[in-house]
Amino acid sequence: MYDTTYHRAGSLQDAEAKFAAAEDAKFLAGGQTLLPTMKQRLAAPSDVIDLGKVPDLSGISEGDGSLVIGAVTTHYEVASSDVVKRLIPGLAALAAGIGDPAVRYRGTIGGSISNNDPAADYPAALVALGATINTNKRSLSAEDFFEGMFMTALEEDEIVTNVSFPVAEKSAYAKYPNPASRYAMAGVFVAKTSAGSRVAVTGAGSDGVFRVSEMESALDANWSPEAVAGISVPADDLLSDIHGSADYRANLVTVMAKRAVAAT
């Protein structure tokens, strides 16, 4: 790792000021993506601003028909929260399947979505549930937030403060994990929301998370695994790499969609 200067932010304002004063800073949350990247010298920020101990950014709360999760809330906290399990069980199950226990103790929802790895799990949940991402500057819908592979609408100095999820009637997530990394080869989040049925796919799209409208209409008519069994996504826009071809991933998407619906 190249040299860097570490700062621990005491508040959101403090984090903003420290970021502005630095030459080429990066925010640090759980560090489960940023630190490995810095160790490999693929990133070399002059300063890292640690958001991990900012009180306003952590915690889980129940709103009026919504669930609000602070940006630095860890995967472990989401997975073990009784509130999340009661309101959106699919989200708790998703968090419980991210990486391994040590990664879940440190990694955060804000870090995961800001990074927007095409194989990360959370983006599927945010898009399927129609979540709102709140930052220190504005509020964004999940579909506007995720722009493509490792790309989000966030500006350099913008900080995710929390994610607000409308409570869904039904929710579940099924992923086929890469056996070595545990990241999704294909992960499908299904939700029955007040806006209708929603299906979002991660791990498979070459542009990151995407929705499958054909499956959504089929589930609106009949919420059952059989309803999505005959629907496949075109392989043209899917990832193809040493772990699996685009055709293989297209097949996985249908299988994971069936499993997710069966789990609700």
Add this chain to the structure above:
Amino acid sequence: MTTVSMTLNGKKVSANVDDRTLLVQYIRETHGLTGTHVGCDTSQCGSCVVHVDGKAVKSCTMLAAQADGSHVTTVEGLANGTELHPVQAAFREHHGLQCGFCTPGMIMSAVDIISRHGADIDEKTIRHELEGNLCRCTGYQNIVKAIQAAAQEMHGAKVAAE
């Protein structure tokens, strides 16, 4: 440079180190506790697992400065004098190690796994929970056996004490 202070295995320590110092370097190089190992540079092997404020984390994927003010326990901090921790004793009893490289991380993860799941943890759960700990000698069979035995032993001890 930055001053990093913490309680390491019950002892207050402090040192002036580079900001980029990883927690594992701080433990091994600054304080000479070489029980914690480094087996990869991709955050995947788990041989570096220590407890930070009671949570089992990869010390290669945390800056020492992030742990400033924390309580950190390494494998050296488990035994009570010459009496091994029940998980350590079970690894010895059940031959849960071959070359021993992954063992400190396995043991630190195991202590955390047992504290979350209790005595009746089944084999499938243990294997699933060990996803972040790799053993290149592939001696998982006996590692799983040792963890299961330690879970029962620790629970049994608790019942006896009640």
